[in-house]
Amino acid sequence: MNRLHGLYAITDNILMPDDQTLLSQVHAAILGGARVIQYRDKTSDTEKRYRQACLLNELCRKHQRTFLINDDVQLAQQCDAHGVHIGQKDSPLEEARQALGSSAIIGVTCHDQLSLATKAALACADYVAFGAFYPSKTKPDAKPAPLSLLTEAKSILSCPIVAIGGITVDNAPQTITAGADMIAVVHSLFAAESITQQAEAFALAFNWNE
Ligand SMILES: Cc1ncc(COP(=O)(O)OP(=O)(O)O)c(N)n1
Ligand SMILES: Cc1nc(C(=O)O)sc1CCOP(=O)(O)O
Numbered sequence: 311m312n313r314l315h316g317l318y319a320i321t322d323n324i325l326m327p328d329d330q331t332l333l334s335q336v337h338a339a340i341l342g343g344a345r346v347i348q349y350r351d352k353t354s355d356t357e358k359r360y361r362q363a364c365l366l367n368e369l370c371r372k373h374q375r376t377f378l379i380n381d382d383v384q385l386a387q388q389c390d391a392h393g394v395h396i397g398q399k400d401s402p403l404e405e406a407r408q409a410l411g412s413s414a415i416i417g418v419t420c421h422d423q424l425s426l427a428t429k430a431a432l433a434c435a436d437y438v439a440f441g442a443f444y445p446s447k448t449k450p451d452a453k454p455a456p457l458s459l460l461t462e463a464k465s466i467l468s469c470p471i472v473a474i475g476g477i478t479v480d481n482a483p484q485t486i487t488a489g490a491d492m493i494a495v496v497h498s499l500f501a502a503e504s505i506t507q508q509a510e511a512f513a514l515a516f517n518w519n520e
């Protein structure tokens with residue numbers, strides 16, 4: 311199975327306020343076909359973040375899913391995650407690689423800028439992420455990015471490409487056709503009535519394009 315392809319589910323500390331909700335919602339997403347899980351908790355509760363990251367790591371390993379930590383290289387190390395997702399204001403890629411080693415998966419946010427992606431790819435990022443392609447409920451201030459960026463990026467990069475920001479079951483096929491290898495989703499997945507069915511619908515969008 312290609313580990314960096316398909317539905318990329320990102321957790322949310324508001325939609326999933328406690329351990330039980332977090333675990334059951336991520337489990338539901340995995341059952342529906344989410345291939346990559348990112349633990350994204352923007353609180354400063356270190357104890358909770360460590361505990362939840364360990365719980366999710368165990369769940370993802372049990373189901374052979376890729377588990378990444380947002381922002382926090384040290385937490386990724388502590389909970390033995392597969393890797394980390396870093397933004398332009400987080401730890402530099404070189405530092406993250408030094409800390410986590412050559413087999414870790416490191417993804418980098420590139421917003422709407424191809425130049426950030428070529429730089430990250432040259433520095434051996436495992437994937438690059440562009441967005442926001444649609445208005446995002448999770449990050450309403452995210453700068454918009456055009457779908458044409460995905461097509462342009464696909465023609466010059468050899469690493470996998472993630473599309474993020476306001477992705478829904480309705481607009482997912484367009485982002486995949488434009489060049490996304492993975493679609494990263496928070497709200498449209500985890501606020502759904504049936505998370506498993508919603509994940510299945512996202513996963514189907516990839517089958518139509520394969
Ligand atoms: C897959 C993926 N893409 C982009 C982001 C955004 O990262 P960043 O710009 O560092 O913003 P925060 O998520 O830290 O608020 C992401 N987390 N995941
Ligand atoms: C975390 C994040 N980063 C973005 C970017 O554009 O870099 S958009 C975003 C939020 C994604 O959540 P939703 O699927 O609810 O829009």
Ligand SMILES: [Mg+2]
Pocket residue numbers: 380381395396397400
């Ligand atoms: Mg970040």
